[in-house]
Amino acid sequence: MKIVVIAFTFLFILIGNAYTQEDAFEKADVNKDGHISRDEYDAAVTSKFNEYDANKDGVIDRHEFNATKDNNAAIEYEFLDRNKDGKLNMDEFKAGATARFQMYDQNRDGLLSNPEYRQDTGFPILKIYF
Numbered sequence: 001m002k003i004v005v006i007a008f009t010f011l012f013i014l015i016g017n018a019y020t021q022e023d024a025f026e027k028a029d030v031n032k033d034g035h036i037s038r039d040e041y042d043a044a045v046t047s048k049f050n051e052y053d054a055n056k057d058g059v060i061d062r063h064e065f066n067a068t069k070d071n072n073a074a075i076e077y078e079f080l081d082r083n084k085d086g087k088l089n090m091d092e093f094k095a096g097a098t099a100r101f102q103m104y105d106q107n108r109d110g111l112l113s114n115p116e117y118r119q120d121t122g123f124p125i126l127k128i129y130f
Ligand SMILES: [Ca+2]
Pocket: 028, 029, 030, 031, 032, 033, 034, 035, 036, 037, 040
């Protein structure tokens, strides 16, 4: 019985994660055309920046980015922090987000389709941005 409960709990966690992923794409796709345009992406990235910036000082520090705990976040933080001052401002965050968008936009149509969003890059980098 206990094992069944654990198995179900695990299943719910998996389903929960799948829904979370679905939500991020669908939430960003404001006009529900199945693609995330650059405008939609910019809006989602801006609100994500504000979400990270917990103390509202206009920059994301390493703690706010979770870079002190998460190795992938730490690597992405280094990539984003172009002037290496240990802070991310909105310009740096958006420049990095644009670079990642272009990386995922495989057919170069300026739109992010659902399969492009879900392609396996080894690490779901876009989750960092929206
Ligand atoms: Ca759209």
